[in-house]
Amino acid sequence: xxEPTENNPFAQSFDSLETLAExxxxxxxCPVTIEDAGHRLLAxxxxxxxxxxxxxxxxxxxRVPENVIASLRRDGVIQRLADSLEPIRVPAxxxxxxxxxxxxAIRHKDAVLGYLxxxxxxxxxxxxxxxxxxxxxxxAADKMVRLQSxxxxxxxxxxxFMWMLLHGQFGSEAPIRDKAExxxxxxxxxxxxxxxxxxxxxxxxAEQRLLxxxxxxxxxxxxxxxxxxxxxxxxxxxxxxxADRRAYAREAQAFFARLARGEEDGVPAAVGSSAFGxxxxxxxxxxxxxLAVLQTKRLFPRETERAFYYPDLGYYRFLPAIAxxxxxxxxxxxxxxRLRAYDREHDANLLSTLATFLAHDSNAxxxxxxxxxxxxxxxxxxxxxxxxxxxxxxxxxxxxxxxxALKAERLATDQKx
Amino acid sequence: xxEPTENNPFAQSFDSLETLAExxxxxxxCPVTIEDAGHRLLAxxxxxxxxxxxxxxxxxxxRVPENVIASLRRDGVIQRLADSLEPIRVPAxxxxxxxxxxxxAIRHKDAVLGYLxxxxxxxxxxxxxxxxxxxxxxxAADKMVRLQSxxxxxxxxxxxFMWMLLHGQFGSEAPIRDKAExxxxxxxxxxxxxxxxxxxxxxxxAEQRLLxxxxxxxxxxxxxxxxxxxxxxxxxxxxxxxADRRAYAREAQAFFARLARGEEDGVPAAVGSSAFGxxxxxxxxxxxxxLAVLQTKRLFPRETERAFYYPDLGYYRFLPAIAxxxxxxxxxxxxxxRLRAYDREHDANLLSTLATFLAHDSNAxxxxxxxxxxxxxxxxxxxxxxxxxxxxxxxxxxxxxxxxALKAERLATDQKx
DNA sequence: GGGCGCTTTGTGAAATCGCACAAAGTCACC
DNA sequence: GGTGACTTTGTGCGATTTCACAAAGCGCCC
Numbered sequence: 054x055x056e057p058t059e060n061n062p063f064a065q066s067f068d069s070l071e072t073l074a075e076x077x078x079x080x081x082x083c084p085v086t087i088e089d090a091g092h093r094l095l096a097x098x099x100x101x102x103x104x105x106x107x108x109x110x111x112x113x114x115x116r117v118p119e120n121v122i123a124s125l126r127r128d129g130v131i132q133r134l135a136d137s138l139e140p141i142r143v144p145a146x147x148x149x150x151x152x153x154x155x156x157x158a159i160r161h162k163d164a165v166l167g168y169l170x171x172x173x174x175x176x177x178x179x180x181x182x183x184x185x186x187x188x189x190x191x192x193a194a195d196k197m198v199r200l201q202s203x204x205x206x207x208x209x210x211x212x213x214f215m216w217m218l219l220h221g222q223f224g225s226e227a228p229i230r231d232k233a234e235x236x237x238x239x240x241x242x243x244x245x246x247x248x249x250x251x252x253x254x255x256x257x258x259a260e261q262r263l264l265x266x267x268x269x270x271x272x273x274x275x276x277x278x279x280x281x282x283x284x285x286x287x288x289x290x291x292x293x294x295x296a297d298r299r300a301y302a303r304e305a306q307a308f309f310a311r312l313a314r315g316e317e318d319g320v321p322a323a324v325g326s327s328a329f330g331x332x333x334x335x336x337x338x339x340x341x342x343x344l345a346v347l348q349t350k351r352l353f354p355r356e357t358e359r360a361f362y363y364p365d366l367g368y369y370r371f372l373p374a375i376a377x378x379x380x381x382x383x384x385x386x387x388x389x390x391r392l393r394a395y396d397r398e399h400d401a402n403l404l405s406t407l408a409t410f411l412a413h414d415s416n417a418x419x420x421x422x423x424x425x426x427x428x429x430x431x432x433x434x435x436x437x438x439x440x441x442x443x444x445x446x447x448x449x450x451x452x453x454x455x456x457x458a459l460k461a462e463r464l465a466t467d468q469k470x
Numbered sequence: 471x472x473e474p475t476e477n478n479p480f481a482q483s484f485d486s487l488e489t490l491a492e493x494x495x496x497x498x499x500c501p502v503t504i505e506d507a508g509h510r511l512l513a514x515x516x517x518x519x520x521x522x523x524x525x526x527x528x529x530x531x532x533r534v535p536e537n538v539i540a541s542l543r544r545d546g547v548i549q550r551l552a553d554s555l556e557p558i559r560v561p562a563x564x565x566x567x568x569x570x571x572x573x574x575a576i577r578h579k580d581a582v583l584g585y586l587x588x589x590x591x592x593x594x595x596x597x598x599x600x601x602x603x604x605x606x607x608x609x610a611a612d613k614m615v616r617l618q619s620x621x622x623x624x625x626x627x628x629x630x631f632m633w634m635l636l637h638g639q640f641g642s643e644a645p646i647r648d649k650a651e652x653x654x655x656x657x658x659x660x661x662x663x664x665x666x667x668x669x670x671x672x673x674x675x676a677e678q679r680l681l682x683x684x685x686x687x688x689x690x691x692x693x694x695x696x697x698x699x700x701x702x703x704x705x706x707x708x709x710x711x712x713a714d715r716r717a718y719a720r721e722a723q724a725f726f727a728r729l730a731r732g733e734e735d736g737v738p739a740a741v742g743s744s745a746f747g748x749x750x751x752x753x754x755x756x757x758x759x760x761l762a763v764l765q766t767k768r769l770f771p772r773e774t775e776r777a778f779y780y781p782d783l784g785y786y787r788f789l790p791a792i793a794x795x796x797x798x799x800x801x802x803x804x805x806x807x808r809l810r811a812y813d814r815e816h817d818a819n820l821l822s823t824l825a826t827f828l829a830h831d832s833n834a835x836x837x838x839x840x841x842x843x844x845x846x847x848x849x850x851x852x853x854x855x856x857x858x859x860x861x862x863x864x865x866x867x868x869x870x871x872x873x874x875a876l877k878a879e880r881l882a883t884d885q886k887x
Numbered sequence: 888g889g890g891c892g893c894t895t896t897g898t899g900a901a902a903t904c905g906c907a908c909a910a911a912g913t914c915a916c917c
Numbered sequence: 918g919g920t921g922a923c924t925t926t927g928t929g930c931g932a933t934t935t936c937a938c939a940a941a942g943c944g945c946c947c
Contacts, residue, residue: 328801335800356867364801367871374791383752384745384781399914399923414866415832417904427926432905434924449831450773453870454784816893834934844896849935851894 062185063192070096070196077171077189081182084108086170087159087193092117095167095197103174106150121149134158135165140186155183157190159197166197210236215277218336219286229333241276241290243298243329245362246336247309248343249285250323260285266317272296272304286340289326298329306361323347328363345370352467353460356412368457376461376468386458388442395441403441404459406434411456415446479602480609487513487613494606498599500591501525504576504610506584509534512614520591523567538566551575552582557603572600574607576614583614627653632694635753636703646750658693658707660715660746662779663753664726665760666702667740677702683734689713689721703757706743715746723778740764745780762787769884770877773829785874793878793885803875805859812858820858821876823851828873832863 062080067073070087077085078098085098086108094115097108110118124146125131133141140157155171155178169190171178178186214236223229233240249263260280267275267287277288291301305326308317315321325346327339342363349369350357360366392403406424410431413420417435421428435446445451479497484490487504494502495515502515503525511532514525527535541563542548550558557574572588572595586607588595595603631653640646650657666680677697684692684704694705708718722743725734732738742763744756759780766786767774777783809820823841827848830837834852838845852863862868 328799330800338798338800364804367867368874369867371788371792371795371874374795375788378788378791381755382745383747383755387781401924412866414864414869416864428904429906429927430925437924447831447833449829449873450784450786452831453873456866456870457785457788818894845934846897846936847895850896854894 061188063188067192067196070193070200073189073192073196074098075100077169077186080185080189081171081178082176083155083174083178084172086111086172087167088117088170089167089197090165092122092168101174104172105152107146107152108170108172110150118149121146121151124149124151130156134168140183140190155186157186159190159193161194161198166194169193207236211238211277212279214238215279215286215288218277218288218333219279219340221334221337223334226332226334238276240333241274241294243331244276244288244290245305245329246327246339246343247287247289247305248325248340248347249287249309249312250325250347251283251285252320252322254282255280255285262319263287266312266319267308270304270308270317272301273308286343288336302329302362309361323350324361325350326362345373352464369460372457372460372464375457376464379458379461380465386455388444388455389458389462392438392442403434403438406431407438407442407444407455408459410435410446411452411459415452478605480605484609484613487610487617490606490609490613491515492517494586494588494603497602497606498588498595499593500572500595501589502606503528503587503589504584505534505587506614507582509539509585512584518591521589522569524569525587525589527567535566538563538568541566541568547573551585557600557607572603574603576607576610578611578615583611586610624653628655628694629696631655632696632703632705635694635705635750636696636757638751638754640751643749643751655693657750658691658711660748661693661705661707662722662746663744663756663760664704664706664722665742665757665764666704666729667742667764668700668702669737669739671699672697672702679736680704683729683736684725687721687725687734689718690725703760705753719746719779726778740767741778742767743779762790769881786877789874789877789881792874793881796875796878797882803872805861805872806875806879809855809859820851820855823848824855824859824861824872825876827852827863828869828876832869 062076063073067076074085074087074096075098078100084101084104086094087096088111089095094111094117097112107118107121110121122131125143128146130141130143134156135158137158138160140155143154143156145151145153153173155173157169158165159167159169169186171186214232217223217232218229223232230240251259255263260278263285264275264278264287267273267289270292272292273289274292275287276290279286289305291298309324309326311317312319313322313324325343327342327346330336330339346357346360346363346366349366349372350360353369357366357369360369363370389404392407395401396404402424406420409424410417410420413423417428417431421431424431426434438444439446444455479493480490484493491502491504491513492515495517501518501521503511504513505528506512511528511534514529524535524538527538539548542560545563547558547560551573552575554575555577557572560571560573562568562570570590572590574586575582576584576586586603588603631649634640634649635646640649647657668676672680677695680702681692681695681704684690684706687709689709690706691709692704693707696703706722708715726741726743728734729736730739730741742760744759744763747753747756763774763777763780763783766783766789767777770786774783774786777786780787806821809824812818813821819841823837826841827834827837830840834845834848838848841848843851855861856863861872
């Protein structure tokens, strides 16, 4: 079954698909392109300057342009390639800048892994050359299978590493560095954990799309990643190692804000990031920070609309601890209890008025506007609030106490309900 | 040695010193007073209306008036009583309203436990009656020793109970109720734990003085108590069982405030109280609350000057948790870091200006006055603070974040230093 | 010593606030 | 159905605050 080795220049182990492409180019004297099944560019021969605009666009865009694919599909070329084990001569399609090609599907066990294209620049290949071309396709299939398996292994290794980091299974920094080196992974000096919360479970395709989008940001590099149901967990670092932290932080925030709003070629999703970390032994803490951002944004969407990094949460990051302590205590804030009782008995809005007033920085004008009441109404209510609740609304300590109590109550009720 | 029973009407077990006093009165036909060694009234016969003003004052004040004691001491009466085993006839001292008395020291093993006084109204006792008087003194000594031992036992039982409560050694409410019943102690429905912090270690005498003062408040009843070095720990409840909680809380606060300022016949001391509790199984938590009040008052004396009950601490009670979480986090508040750096480099006061401004409820006028600067100076500094720190000083959330961060920093530095 | 940036203080106009007062609506209670 | 307490909205005015601008002081660097 196998061809004799002496006649087959492709019966060797190639470093990469690039090397194979160059070898095909040398053997057959024509520009060569290797694509995967999704028409993404995998490799191409660079030596030959003769090329058409379709190939140029493919190389620049790392993918066959949509209109070229559409034309080939319309003409039945893709179908014929899928059906045939032999090379097919594809005629030119001038509208899309596609000059004629010799093409063959790269196959492995009935599945099409990709396509091998050859631009017959000027000449026409004969029978022996066609056989060589077929052998080249077989070599490409071989290499692609190997690469895929290597990539899968490497991906699995990195994924396992990420989970071990997230679960804090290393204890100290040294074994983390060792493991990273073993995986051939350069650990950046500064990094942060980003969690992207999708609407539903994230599959491998969606994860890959997300990673591609992040990489395409040109500033954020996803160093490691993992998926936990609807959450993608990314360990991110500056794309450029020497970049200014502040500048990077701004860019990353801007990028993930666009991503969250669905402006990055995807659906809107909630996004939260940890603070920047140096020690990788603290990955679990950073992960919790990113989750805390998500949780806080869920509970206080308006207040934390612009928050992305954990430190941006400000005092909101203390709320869980505050709420927990409040829950453990036997008493409730007397002022709030009284105001709530008054609201209940008189069908009033003192509590929400107080909350709005405080949230608007004790500014009577804006608070009245937000409540859609006359500023005198607010003034009157505040006087009642001060009376009934025994509150001095010019005392920062009292106001902060009330403000935090209100926030903690909201956290408590929202978490229960 | 012992006198024959048939001749000794005091050779029986008396219910109390009061019964003994009444019996002496019946046997000898004169008003009787029994005092302890400190001239505090222990018992007196009530049947006979003939009495002098010194005795009257003693009964009303539960103690022999100072001037009477001074006179007796000056005249060597006390000394003679201490030296003699026999009754002594004390002449009248008209200046202090003291008519003549028959007196004898109540002794036990060389120690004087107290004094027995007899007002010979009109008549003069003879030899047999003097012997009876001596027997009465011996009966008083006997009763006092028994009482003292019973009291000591009961006191020790209560002290042990208090410590068991404070250490949470009961687990649930039922065994606490059982133990209290066994000790003959009625547990009030609502109570609070008060900790009084003295300058130095509290001995038994000081503890007793404190308890007397609290009892004398007429509103606060110390139900149980314990001493831990310089801290007296009191479990207090309303003196009147049915009293209004609010009213009691106010009175207790007022009383302990006076006590703290040293206005209650003692040295100034720090005082803190827990919230009100119902479940005695939560005594340790209430104790911690009272200690938290003391600790907070130590760290933030000005801000918590008027706080007494734990709930009065407001958000200050969250500060330890906030400071602990901040300490665990890798980042510091960026705004404060930048402001501190600016202050250091330019010898400025932006940080303290911000702190003062926030503490004065964002009131430019009062904050400027507190800082001793022109209000425009403050305004200028605030503009700089907003610029350098990237702060919006009209945003309640940002202000609260900064305020808490400043407080937590202060807590952290004060606890370290 | 002069320039420059930062800071403080002073001044005045504009905006805002606090508050008194009035009118009218709501609701519970007699 | 009237009464009175509570609430909302409106008007107006004096006090206060805010803000922009100017002047001057201070310290640093060339």
